[in-house]
Amino acid sequence: MVRINHQHCYCNCFDRFRRNLIRRREVEYGVAFDKAQWIWMGILIIGSIILDIWLGSTKIPLRIAMIVIQAVIALILTWLVGRRKPANATK
Numbered sequence: 776m777v778r779i780n781h782q783h784c785y786c787n788c789f790d791r792f793r794r795n796l797i798r799r800r801e802v803e804y805g806v807a808f809d810k811a812q813w814i815w816m817g818i819l820i821i822g823s824i825i826l827d828i829w830l831g832s833t834k835i836p837l838r839i840a841m842i843v844i845q846a847v848i849a850l851i852l853t854w855l856v857g858r859r860k861p862a863n864a865t866k
């Protein structure tokens with residue numbers, strides 16, 4: 776009997792998607808992201824995690840909604856930073 780590890784399958788699919796996305800950008804621009812893009816995406820992601828942890832520890836009545844809204848905003852901002860053409864693109 777063959778067992779399928781669904782978690783492993785999901786991770787493999789996501790990993791292939793991520794590698795293909797970065798590979799396409801590298802083929803198109805010569806680099807996936809420039810240094811400023813990496814820095815801003817890192818700041819947004821780490822800042823979002825810290826803000827989520829802080830919001831989760833408060834007694835604000837609508838903290839769950841605030842966490843969801845903040846996470847969506849951080850995701851959109853990260854996408855916007857990452858989708859622009861790298862400054863040092865070769866093509």
